[in-house]
Amino acid sequence: MQELGTSGAAARARAIYDYGHTAIFASTIDPRLHMLLYVPPTAADGRKLELLVAVHGTGRTSAIEFRDGFSEFGLYNDCAVLCPIFPMNVLGDGARSGYKYMIEGDIRYDEVVLSMVAEMGAKYGQDWSRFAMFGFSGGGHFTHRFAILHPERLWAASIGAPGSVTLLDPDRDWWVGIRNLPELFGRPFDAAALAKVPVHMVVGGADLETWEITHAEGSKYWMDGANDAGRTRGDRLRTLAKSFESAGVKVEFDEVAGVSHDRMSVLGHVKRFLASTLMEMRVR
Template sequence: MTLPVNGAERGFTPYDIGRTPATACRIDQRFSYCLYVPARVVENPAAAGRILAVVHGTDRGNQALRDLFVPYAEATDSIILAPLFPCGIGEPQERDNYKYIDYQGIRFDLLLLDMVDEVSARYGVDAGRFDLFGFSGGAHFAHRFLYLHPSRLRALSVGAPGSPTLLDSTRPWWVGVADLEQKFAVRLNPDAMKDVRIHLVVGSDDTDTWEITHSPGSRHWMEGANDTGVTRVERLRSLAANLQANGLDARLELLPGVRHARDALSAAAIRFLEALDEGGGDVPT
């Protein structure tokens, strides 16, 4: 990567442009992130787009997920931020830590916010409101992040979460949000959520249930855990209906013939974001 003329003057090296190395999160170095930074952002940060955070699924392929958004980053002069929330934090083989936001006192929402603010300060890019995409386990995280920090988001794309949380004030977290303020010290802000453009996407053939069916005695079991449906398709339809009933701008997109496919859902998220950038935002239903 060739360094822009003014890059060295601002303290940048070629490692700070394009596909960057993994960088430890400054508030908790067990976690890290990588970026894609178009050279034009370093040349002229005032003309840059926004930060787009993309959150991996259970497989933790954050670099591969970042790379799917490189053409979008180049077209919009946006920075792609891909956090890594490793398995095995706190206990061996633990894979779900980030999905439910809080795990053994670790607040994954606050980790992401710190990463965004660090990148904003480093590159001089405005991050008052950023965009967020999550696939599978990352979609668990992403739609729950909306409930906690809606004022920080412009747009949200939620790709095939297995176990959605509804805006239901009669049921406790994680099935509902009755105790959200007590659990997270954050008050639900429906008006701010209405300002976020929300895209919900799932493949029509995403029907495997082995990973998303909760049984009594399992780690995340609670009453109502399976009430939103059997498959990811049914559960995302339930989430869409719930968000819409609460007045949110949520659009559901069903991809014909697609299974649980990260690349296809990422492409759909890019189309959604491109439509927003062009002043539209309608997606197929």
């Protein structure tokens, strides 16, 4: 049996680890943070792809579930899937939720995602200057806040059942509102750019538990107005939709009957929205 040469072994390794369901990569800009992807094998032959960034919830395991759950969609829609992994306890303090609010210690999670996209775009020879983003629960936190901060980078955003929401309120500070964006993030809110982003919001009709989303006074992310958007995730997402719509954003809202806080049960609705948005984008 003939052994593979050096170039043959390298090609086989790329096929196994860099295409299809990839290995887990550390971010070059911050190796504490990781990512895994689904990259349609056709990209190895130079086929151009769009990109979906799918952001996990608090448990982090949904990074793999989303990568696998969107892989067939990616294959048939020429779309790679990048799933960041933001480990719990990344600063050694046991914290679970820092990434949801974009800033944790010395980490700016929005900038890390942009660097991941740039790094993988260069690796695969793709122009991912604009991409779509989906997140559920903690990932829904991340997705709508990323859309507020970087709307010009998105061709679509799908926001699933965030526990807390940032409203487009110029009279309240981050994270409840957006008054101090320039001071915190070095950029103002761009309502015109956000209005150009197709936005989808999805929540289960039976997503009614509040134990994890009610902010107690004195807790880490407590601030005045922390619970004002509503009691349940559905209430808060509807309030977010109204806030976005007041800024000129067109929001497509899905409340999925009979579904609780179950990320995988809403993926069909997300895929339908993304496929429809891709089709409209490609015929322009």
